[in-house]
Amino acid sequence: MRIGRPIGRAAYLTTAVAAFVVLIGAWWLVTALGVVDPMFLPGPGEVLGALGAQAANGELWADIGVSAFRILVGFALATVMAVPIGTLMGVNARVEAALEPLMDFIRYMPVVAFVPLTIVWVGIEESQKFLIIWMGTFFQQVLMVADAVRRTPRTLVSLGETLGLGWFALLTRIVVPSAMPRIWDALRITLGWAWTWLVVAELVAASSGMGFRITVAQRFFETELIIGYVLVLGVLGLILDQLMRGAGRRLFAYQEGRA
Numbered sequence: 702m703r704i705g706r707p708i709g710r711a712a713y714l715t716t717a718v719a720a721f722v723v724l725i726g727a728w729w730l731v732t733a734l735g736v737v738d739p740m741f742l743p744g745p746g747e748v749l750g751a752l753g754a755q756a757a758n759g760e761l762w763a764d765i766g767v768s769a770f771r772i773l774v775g776f777a778l779a780t781v782m783a784v785p786i787g788t789l790m791g792v793n794a795r796v797e798a799a800l801e802p803l804m805d806f807i808r809y810m811p812v813v814a815f816v817p818l819t820i821v822w823v824g825i826e827e828s829q830k831f832l833i834i835w836m837g838t839f840f841q842q843v844l845m846v847a848d849a850v851r852r853t854p855r856t857l858v859s860l861g862e863t864l865g866l867g868w869f870a871l872l873t874r875i876v877v878p879s880a881m882p883r884i885w886d887a888l889r890i891t892l893g894w895a896w897t898w899l900v901v902a903e904l905v906a907a908s909s910g911m912g913f914r915i916t917v918a919q920r921f922f923e924t925e926l927i928i929g930y931v932l933v934l935g936v937l938g939l940i941l942d943q944l945m946r947g948a949g950r951r952l953f954a955y956q957e958g959r960a
Contacts, residue, residue, distance in 0.1 A: 787845070
């Protein structure tokens with residue numbers, strides 16, 4: 702087996718599906734044999750039944766819609782701010798010196814510790830959820846975008862300078878197009894983090910959303926509902942990740958030798 706050798710798409714999908722089947726099969730076997738108390742780990746059937754009931758009464762779809770809206774706004778705000786700032790950090794050493802230590806300093810502060818402060822600052826309405834998502838993604842995005850921009854091949858920049866391109870033209874015609882696939886991957890990764898911070902915000906101060914529903918289920922020891930909502934979060938994340946992967950392959954085919 703050669704290191705890094707790719708496999709066909711059919712083989713990839715088959716292997717991925719098999720991994721999920723094995724995991725679900727092990728879960729079913731453990732619960733069917735009574736190895737774990739159902740209060741701590743209900744079986745797949747009980748979890749699907751709880752999700753079916755939530756879907757039937759409309760609560761599941763409402764919770765997904767509320768959480769998705771919060772993600773859309775919070776993540777969009779972070780991205781719109783982080784991409785230009787990170788790009789400037791990647792091309793200007795003075796901007797990098799001014800901002801990178803500050804970004805590194807803040808990103809190591811646990812966002813969870815800021816949850817009580819955000820409630821004091823902006824209350825418990827939607828703005829608090831947006832702020833938590835922004836805090837959890839913005840600083841990481843800035844650093845990842847800056848790193849992506851710094852990895853632009855120097856030969857391309859030198860070529861642009863030889864052709865007489867100005868600073869702005871170099872940035873828009875060479876640096877950004879070269880860095881965009883890596884920036885897109887950074888956004889794809891941080892979108893997963895955004896979902897994590899959304900659930901954190903909804904677990905603490907919310908009256909709707911998937912995190913709120915998990916909190917309510919915890920109070921009534923509805924373990925099957927907690928696991929069900931966690932699985933839904935995973936499915937939503939997987940779908941979004943694959944959609945962004947596919948979009949990236951199409952948008953940036955010029956960097957992968959595809960027409």
